[in-house]
Amino acid sequence: MSAQLSIAKALNEALRKSLENDPKTVLMGEDIGKLGGVFRITDGLQKDFGEDRVIDTPLAESGIMGTAIGLALRGYRPVVEIQFDGFVYPAFDQIVTQLAKMHARALGHVKMPITVRIPYGGGIGAVEHHSESHEAYFAHTAGLRVVTPSNAHDAHWMLRQSIESDDPVIFLEPKRRYWDKGEVGEDPGFPLYSARVVRPGTDATLIAYGPMVKVCQEVAAVAEEDGRRLEVVDLRSVSPIDFATLEESVKRTGRGIVVHEASVFMGVGAEIAARLTERCFYHLEAPILRVGGYHAPYPPSRVEETFLPDLDRVLDAVDRAMAF
Amino acid sequence: MTVKSTARARKKAAPGVPDNRAGVAAPELVQLLTPEGDRVEHPDFPLTTTPEELRSLYRDLVLVRRFDAEATSLQRQGELGLWASLLGQEAAQVGSGRAMRPGDYAFPTYREHGVAWCRDVDPLNLLGMFRGVNHGGWDPNEKNFHLYTIVIGSQTLHATGYAMGITKDGADDAVIAYFGDGASSQGDVNEAFTFASVYNAPVVFFCQNNQWAISEPTTNQTRIPLYRRASGFGFPGVRVDGNDVLACLAVTRWAMDHARSGNGPVLIEAFTYRMGAHTTSDDPTRYRLAEETEAWKAKDPILRLKAHLDKEGLADEAFFAEVEAESEKLGLRVREGVRSMPDPDPTLIFDHVYSEPHTLVDEERAEYLEYAASFEGGEHN
Ligand SMILES: Cc1ncc(C[n+]2csc(CCOP(=O)(O)OP(=O)(O)O)c2C)c(N)n1
Numbered sequence: 035m036s037a038q039l040s041i042a043k044a045l046n047e048a049l050r051k052s053l054e055n056d057p058k059t060v061l062m063g064e065d066i067g068k069l070g071g072v073f074r075i076t077d078g079l080q081k082d083f084g085e086d087r088v089i090d091t092p093l094a095e096s097g098i099m100g101t102a103i104g105l106a107l108r109g110y111r112p113v114v115e116i117q118f119d120g121f122v123y124p125a126f127d128q129i130v131t132q133l134a135k136m137h138a139r140a141l142g143h144v145k146m147p148i149t150v151r152i153p154y155g156g157g158i159g160a161v162e163h164h165s166e167s168h169e170a171y172f173a174h175t176a177g178l179r180v181v182t183p184s185n186a187h188d189a190h191w192m193l194r195q196s197i198e199s200d201d202p203v204i205f206l207e208p209k210r211r212y213w214d215k216g217e218v219g220e221d222p223g224f225p226l227y228s229a230r231v232v233r234p235g236t237d238a239t240l241i242a243y244g245p246m247v248k249v250c251q252e253v254a255a256v257a258e259e260d261g262r263r264l265e266v267v268d269l270r271s272v273s274p275i276d277f278a279t280l281e282e283s284v285k286r287t288g289r290g291i292v293v294h295e296a297s298v299f300m301g302v303g304a305e306i307a308a309r310l311t312e313r314c315f316y317h318l319e320a321p322i323l324r325v326g327g328y329h330a331p332y333p334p335s336r337v338e339e340t341f342l343p344d345l346d347r348v349l350d351a352v353d354r355a356m357a358f
Numbered sequence: 359m360t361v362k363s364t365a366r367a368r369k370k371a372a373p374g375v376p377d378n379r380a381g382v383a384a385p386e387l388v389q390l391l392t393p394e395g396d397r398v399e400h401p402d403f404p405l406t407t408t409p410e411e412l413r414s415l416y417r418d419l420v421l422v423r424r425f426d427a428e429a430t431s432l433q434r435q436g437e438l439g440l441w442a443s444l445l446g447q448e449a450a451q452v453g454s455g456r457a458m459r460p461g462d463y464a465f466p467t468y469r470e471h472g473v474a475w476c477r478d479v480d481p482l483n484l485l486g487m488f489r490g491v492n493h494g495g496w497d498p499n500e501k502n503f504h505l506y507t508i509v510i511g512s513q514t515l516h517a518t519g520y521a522m523g524i525t526k527d528g529a530d531d532a533v534i535a536y537f538g539d540g541a542s543s544q545g546d547v548n549e550a551f552t553f554a555s556v557y558n559a560p561v562v563f564f565c566q567n568n569q570w571a572i573s574e575p576t577t578n579q580t581r582i583p584l585y586r587r588a589s590g591f592g593f594p595g596v597r598v599d600g601n602d603v604l605a606c607l608a609v610t611r612w613a614m615d616h617a618r619s620g621n622g623p624v625l626i627e628a629f630t631y632r633m634g635a636h637t638t639s640d641d642p643t644r645y646r647l648a649e650e651t652e653a654w655k656a657k658d659p660i661l662r663l664k665a666h667l668d669k670e671g672l673a674d675e676a677f678f679a680e681v682e683a684e685s686e687k688l689g690l691r692v693r694e695g696v697r698s699m700p701d702p703d704p705t706l707i708f709d710h711v712y713s714e715p716h717t718l719v720d721e722e723r724a725e726y727l728e729y730a731a732s733f734e735g736g737e738h739n
Contacts, residue, residue, distance in 0.1 A: 064571075064574065065572045065573045067574075068573055069572065069645050072640075090573075090574050091578075092540075092543035092578060093510055093543045093544060093571050093579060094544050097543065097545070120508075124545065124546070159439045159490060160440070161440055161468075161488065161490070161493075162493045163508050328707055328719075329718050329719055329722055330708060330719065330722075331711065333706065333707045334490045334492050334493055334702065334706075335439055336490040337702055337704045337706060340704035340707060340726070350729065350732075
């Protein structure tokens with residue numbers, strides 16, 4: 035396609051292509067029809083593909099998820115939209131107890147090619163339950179794959195790859211970046227579960243995903259003015275994690291800093307830090323550091339900037355890493 | 359190429375068969391005041407009111423609408439992050455809210471500003487959440503009005519549990535749980551019906567069927583009128599004209615007394631209409647026709663009571679002027695109050711995460727303070 039698209043539009047085009055390419059693909063969710071979803075990601079799709087394929091469901095996430103599983107058993111390829119991060123929890127039981135385990139329980143006889151799209155993360159000044167980062171819950175569950183794009187190209191291709199996958203994929207969309215534009219290329223360029231070095235550097239590796247990739251790129255640009263060359267790796271997939279790419283980078287730079295919006299405690303950063311410490315122990319100049327949210331409920335929007343990692347907090351961590 | 363498949367057409371009710379479609383109001387609707395403002399009687403729900411009570415209800419409706427309008431414009435001016443307007447639903451909320459006794463307890467969604475008003479919650483407290491300075495800025499126990507719940511349907515279970523507690527205490531209070539037509543699809547709501555029924559809990563489920571769950575019409579949630587759901591769970595269901603404050607008052611008063619007397623739960627479906635957008639983030643022109651909204655204007659809950667007061671000569675010009683002046687004053691107070699509402703201290707993040715000390719939270723608070731102090735002026739962000 036090769037075009038400048040917003041992440042929102044790139045996702046919309048990916049859904050359109052998936053609906054065109056496979057008649058078994060169906061979209062399900064609240065307000066995804068006439069409204070086109072609250073973020074307009076499904077804009078125009080019901081008009082073009084009909085109410086049987088772009089389904090405005092009753093307001094019941096457990097129902098959406100459970101019936102998607104049933105449709106998958108019947109040979110369909112459901113793409114589920116959860117309206118906001120905080121509203122996936124009614125579906126959590128179906129996701130964790132059924133979706134994640136069905137393939138293993140059936141000894142491989144059954145596949146669960148379901149994609150669960152969830153706008154996630156903060157920074158949009160929203161009320162409660164509209165700003166959460168819950169990737170660790172899903173990544174902790176064997177049987178689920180968890181991916182999150184940071185730019186329009188990846189948004190488009192990773193969504194198409196997720197829909198084509200025969201495994202259940204939790205597809206986390208960085209909602210505060212929906213309107214960021216970028217080039218969407220002719221082909222994916224990378225397999226779905228690979229990380230990507232988005233900025234090469236030599237002094238330390240910033241590891242981020244989703245909404246934090248942009249922050250880390252800004253950090254690297256600012257650090258360069260101070261003569262520090264930071265490498266930025268976009269993780270893209272939170273489960274599985276492409277440790278080979280991370281290891282190669284951190285062995286070269288000797289320092290790693292993981293940045294995510296989710297609370298640091300028991301977060302994805304903890305897993306990355308632990309594994310990189312094992313794999314890169316003799317190459318490390320400093321412990322792997324983590325920057326993220328606090329161990330507290332996501333706060334009211336007037337103080338969310340304090341909760342969210344920003345340029346200063348990441349730079350502060352870079353200083354600490356370099357001081358070792 | 360687009361692959362289009364035909365959506366199966368929804369069947370219309372056969373001629374002569376009662377139309378059970380969810381969005382159709384007649385004929386079961388309880389009404390005590392016609393849209394023209396004429397008082398009618400209903401055999402099951404008698405109501406006697408004094409002129410003073412009627413005027414007081416009118417005052418409630420006007421002030422609640424004024425507060426709501428003020429909040430909508432404050433959102434437009436950037437003072438609030440979001441607002442969920444109750445426009446059109448004033449009678450359902452004031453009627454049911456005024457049916458409560460002081461010891462009764464209400465569990466709202468995020469739109470029950472009119473019920474909050476009846477429970478004497480300061481309107482400014484409601485706005486803190488929509489401004490983004492807190493997640494619900496009042497003590498629920500002080501006003502017997504729970505915090506707003508955004509996760510659709512959750513509060514119906516809390517209401518039921520609270521009601522179960524009332525039974526255990528041997529008290530004669532009752533609980534009212536608010537939710538929408540969309541929420542009726544949630545598992546939680548259906549589980550609440552089950553628990554309430556099985557434990558004979560003194561809870562009234564008050565569903566404001568405002569015809570829309572964001573962009574989805576009620577027919578996306580149910581194929582029978584919502585109030586009839588109750589019978590499957592084993593308790594009574596009533597559909598009331600949600601734009602008729604007197605009918606809402608009478609039916610809710612009956613239901614609360616029914617519940618508090620040990621007869622178990624009641625489901626009330628208040629048939630009403632969301633005149634505005636779902637929230638200030640919503641654009642209803644994408645999914646509903648202006649004619650529909652226009653048609654509902656003729657059923658306006660405030661005009662209806664005003665017509666009644668006028669016809670019966672129950673209020674004079676001085677009264678209406680007084681209410682108008684009071685509403686101006688409320689608007690001003692809300693406006694000024696919101697504008698001067700301070701941003702919280704960032705350390706609010708660490709307050710009340712737990713009721714007892716927690717080492718991690720304490721550590722993170724200390725780290726944050728040290729970090730913030732490292733900036734010029736000691737303040738970050
Ligand atoms: C569990 C959950 N899912 C989705 C949402 C997003 N959402 C907020 S309001 C709403 C529609 C609610 O409709 P209804 O219950 O009819 O109440 P109304 O807003 O019309 O008063 C939706 C889908 C939510 N808040 N919680």
